Amino acid sequence: MKILITGGAGFQGSHLCEKYVKEGHTVICYDNFMNGDLSNIRSLLGHRNFKLVKADIRDFDTLEKNSIGCDSIFHLAAQIHVDRSVVDPKETYDINVLGTLNTLEIARRHDVDRVIVASSSEVYGSAKSVPMNEDHPLEAPHPYGASKTAADRMCFAYSQTYSMPINIIRCFNIYGPKQKDTGYGGALSIFTKRVLSGIPPIIYGDGKQTRDYMYITDCVKAYDLVLKSKKFNGGVINFGTGQETSILDLANIIIKISKKDLKPVFVDPRPGEVDRLIADITRAKKLFGFKADYSIERGLTELINWYKHYKQEEWTKPG
Ligand SMILES: NC(=O)c1ccc[n+]([C@@H]2O[C@H](COP(=O)([O-])OP(=O)(O)OC[C@H]3O[C@@H](n4cnc5c(N)ncnc54)[C@H](O)[C@@H]3O)[C@@H](O)[C@H]2O)c1
Incomplete structure (x- = not known):
């Protein structure tokens, strides 16, 4: 296969x-390095099946030129920071909505077999009920979430208007090596760096707020099931574990795995923080038998080992 990965x-x-390079496919990695990092793909540079294109998703012609002959597209490029979307909502809209529209239009013109678009659980807003299934109302309260919602619905519109099978993936909190300690990686990466440096993690509120954390290896497995499924192509799917972990438990597990004698420090809650976010993954289970393999303890153990080996300089400067 020839696979285009935007945000690669x-x-x-x-x-x-x-x-996919390891599996022998040809991969075009398309990224403008707004939040990406060369170190993330350094091991692939120079590989004959790997092409890096440093360009913007808003540049239709360059994107189209690099999509020719692709069998599949993963569209992941996005401005992912809520804070940045609040400061400059137009930039976030342009990247996330027009960038997605460019990708869809190119897929349509060139008859791409499989289109997999990263939407987000952020489209749901605060949970009206948990776990949250794909029919949960879309009430994103900030420009980032609204931009992901507009992109998500544009995918749906393309699938209806042009009978294109588009896979719309709503990830909950994914974590793992190579993630920055801003955006989705926030609390988890910051806790890890602080604890490894011998500094207690800071918890806003009582720490009882919960999230659905899925390890990157499980996330890649789920994307791969969508790419290769014979039965399924097209629709909205949550990616998560279906398990909730409180922020307090998260902090304590990181402390335990790191073998540090620390206790979390509690400070005032942050206004507007959501109480519970858990994915209902019934659809992913039914459609392609997805089940996460990594418990939170196992995923965090791998992440902490990665930090110790590869990120020593960075984690000595905790956020
Ligand atoms: N990580 C999570 O937990 C999570 C959860 C829900 C949804 N998502 C979605 O998954 C996707 C990937 O997220 P991630 O965590 O890997 O984020 P990331 O920021 O690491 O990856 C996004 C990539 O897009 C690139 N990019 C940004 N603007 C671009 C532009 N104008 N042109 C070309 N490239 C551009 C960035 O440089 C970056 O490499 C995003 O669409 C995000 O909204 C992620």
């Missing part, structure tokens, strides 16, 4: 690039 130098994208 980012956290999730670089893991997908590695997997």
Whole structure:
């Protein structure tokens, strides 16, 4: 296969690039390095099946030129920071909505077999009920979430208007090596760096707020099932574990695995923080038998080992 991965130098994208180059496919990694990192894909540079294109998703002609002959597209490129979307909502809209529209239009013109688009659980907003299934109302309360919603619905519109099978993936919190400690990686990466440096993690509120954390290896497995499924192509799917972990438990597990004698420090809650976010993964289970393999303890153990080996300089400067 020839696979285009937009946002391929980012956290999730670089893991997908590695997997598919290793499997012998040709991978075009398309990224403008707004949040991506060359170190994420360094091991692939110079590989005959790997092509890096440093360009913007908003540049239709360059994107189209590099999509010719592709069998599949993973569209992951996005401005992922809520704070940045609040400061400059137009930039986030342009990248996330117009970038997705460019990708869809190119897929349509060139009859790409499989289109897999990273939407987000952020499209749901605060949970009306948990776990959250794909029919949960879309009430994103910030420009980032609204931009992902617009892109998500544009995918749906393309699938209806042009009978294109588009796979719309709503990831909950994915974590793992290569993730930056901003955006989705926030609390988890910051806790890890602080604890490894012997500094207690800071918890906003009582720490009882929960999230659904899925390890990157499980996320890649789920994307791969969507790419290769014979029965399924097209629709909205949650990616998560279906398990909830409280922020307090997360902090304590990191402390335990790191073997540090620390206790979390509690500070005032942050206004507007969501209480519970858990994915209902019934659809992914039914459609292609997805089940996460990594418990939170196992995923965090791998992440902490990675930090120790590869990120020593960075984790001595905790956020
Ligand atoms: N990581 C998570 O937990 C999570 C959860 C839900 C949804 N998502 C979605 O998954 C996708 C990947 O997220 P990630 O965590 O890997 O983020 P990331 O920031 O590491 O990856 C996004 C990549 O897109 C690139 N990019 C940004 N603007 C671009 C532009 N204008 N042109 C070309 N490339 C551009 C960035 O440089 C970066 O490499 C995103 O679409 C995100 O919204 C992620």
